[in-house]
Amino acid sequence: MVASAQHLITPLCSQAYLSDDVADLAQIYQPGINLCLIERQVDNELNSFVEHLLKLSNPVSFVESIDFASFDFFSLLPQTGYLPGYREFCKDVAALTALYCDLFELKRVGLRLNTLDHAMYPKFHVDSVTCRLVCTYGGVGTEWLEDAYADRRKLGSGSGGLSDELSGLILDDNAIHKMPPYAIGLLKGRLWEGNEQHGAIHRSPMLTSNSPRRLLLTLDFG
Template sequence: MMTTTIAEAPEDLASPRAAQGSSTRLVTELADLAELAAPEVSVCVLRRGIDPDVDAFVRGWLLPRPLSETLLVDPGAPDVAALAAGAPHASGRDAFLDDVRGLISVFADLTGCPRIGVRLARLDKPMCPRLHADMVTVRLVTTYVGPGTEWAEHADVRRDRLGHRSNGVPDEVSGVLRAGARLRRMAPFDVGLLKGEAWPGNRDRGAVHRSPPGASPRVVLTLDALA
């Protein structure tokens, strides 16, 4: 059985692979998320620190409750209040909603999309446990609590064994990862942009990723660019 090595994103910031044909860009400035547009890039991750007010709100209000909220918003005036429905009007709630609005604004600026699909969920098990690529143009993902999304380099993957093509065999034994490959994992509050198969000219190069294994509860936000 293959042993899967998981590398946290902070370690990868110093990785030479980012300068040697890597399909990943790890950045520390918002403006650098635009590197996703490069043809060879399928994953761009913004490292950012944990906001204590947002973290306290998510752990104190969202994490203890069943949570699965989806919205369709106008990026010019996103109404996201439903994501914190019933929460007391305190600084943590406002900081959380401001963070979501800020991510929507950044995502809209990068994609130019007229509508954005927003999903906020508490997850108690992996939603997508096998490595796969999505048939979308681009998706933003950030995990506020719990382990973040895992992804693999384009060159490290056998795409004929992604998702259902592994015939139900776990990634660790299916051979989907080439010898010596490692998975990377986003840290809490990281902002990940995952270029999908529907991105123009990106067929068979969509970001290969999965939910982290295990049953640790997570609070995850995703944004999708919609026409």
Template sequence: MTRSVIPLRKAVRPVRRDSMLDLIQIFEPDRQVVVVNRPRIPVADAYLQAIAARLGSGFRYAMKAEERFPAHLLPEHPERMAFAADIDFLIEIFCDLLGCPQVGVRLEVMQHAMCPRFHIDHTGIRLLCTYRGPGTEWLEDSCADRSKLGPASAGIEDEASGIILDPAGIHRIAPYAIALLKGTRWQGNSGRGVIHRSPQVPMSSGPRIMLALDGLW
């Protein structure tokens, strides 16, 4: 795929090539989640700290895979291009991995947990990257009772509903990590999908900011 990519600062591509190759494990039938950790990007941290209040609730945007991410969707600031470049980098990885002709881009700005209960998504493969605040939590299948998903929980909180068989199976994705989550609409994955939830957002820390990418066909 040929793309016109935003020029990247050296600090914006901190993930080793061998780590990125780990992402292809998401295509294994029994893999429901793959996470590749990467270090924080100081210029992106500085940018988000400066403009978080101007992001509102975020945005949604659909674009062709060969296009580059339009930086004008983000508030103006000296470090805007560095942050836009990392988003573009993740879009490139995602589109190359899935071979999708288009991608849906969501930047979510959250003051509280968007989806606080453990659930599965009726999607294909989704990329998540939390830039600010706590990352998404996911639950190992061996530590979960899927019969308690959705309405079966009767509105009871996860910790009391019985969905969590062993709390040691709860994992929180680190900030800046690239996470691929498989949903029920991925081929051969009906009735499955990674069990996950949004974390609580501490009031003292300011908004949680997360990027989500979905392939469009």
């Protein structure tokens, strides 16, 4: 659990900034920080909507580059509009998108919202983006690894085709962190100027019988 006061996890090359204040997302601009994680609480109505949605048999898939000022967020998932809490969910996605646009002075963003029943990217990696916002609405959250406990030489082809657990990438299994449900994560990628070699290391989590699906929101520069 993230403490109420912000604190730093300090690896060798770059840092993760943990907080429960959304204003601290601005810390991502600090040169030595490659991940900001803001833990938050949501109301019961929003949580109830997400729980119901994850039980539906039909998958959710929304992928679109949107103009924030003109996009109707209540049109996100019209097939689920009958569920209690739908409007609260749409308002929350709109609020996160507004934060992202304000932080990076963007008019357009790439918005992706999917239900997942498998680990889409099961190996630790760095994204070829500038900075991605990640939020898991219910289900198991994204895993990330501190620089101090990762051998970056083992990323990608450097793994020799071996799993993260066998390649030597992970220097301490206890250093693997998991983003809590509803937490806001900002992850610098390779395209952030000056951060080409220090993007945030992360992977999709393995799902469990108790939590077989997750609803993932990602936002990218549009």
